[in-house]
Amino acid sequence: MTTSSRRSEDEVKELAKVLNLGLRAIPDFVKQYSDVLLEVIDQICVDDPVIIDWTVPFPRNGRNQTKRSLINYITTHGGNENLMLV
Numbered sequence: 788m789t790t791s792s793r794r795s796e797d798e799v800k801e802l803a804k805v806l807n808l809g810l811r812a813i814p815d816f817v818k819q820y821s822d823v824l825l826e827v828i829d830q831i832c833v834d835d836p837v838i839i840d841w842t843v844p845f846p847r848n849g850r851n852q853t854k855r856s857l858i859n860y861i862t863t864h865g866g867n868e869n870l871m872l873v
Contacts (some may be wrong), residue, residue, distance in 0.1 A: 798822050 798821040803810050805828055817824070 795821070798825060803827060 799818045802821040802825055803813055
């Protein structure tokens with residue numbers, strides 16, 4: 788095994804870890820660009836806010852997806868609730 792193929796294999800394993808996927812779940816064409824994808828992921832600024840412009844009434848009310856349930860999901864998975872009431 789060459790050094791570059793070993794490095795590439797390590798990058799694919801790292802990408803799988805970052806994406807929380809098994810190696811077989813990643814398509815071959817994505818594996819070919821694992822080094823580029825890892826670089827992009829590394830440069831993503833996680834501090835940039837996501838702004839949700841609520842409509843009235845919230846469009847998912849009929850499907851048990853209220854504003855509160857969406858906020859709870861976001862905050863449970865590492866997001867912050869910074870509500871700005873206008």
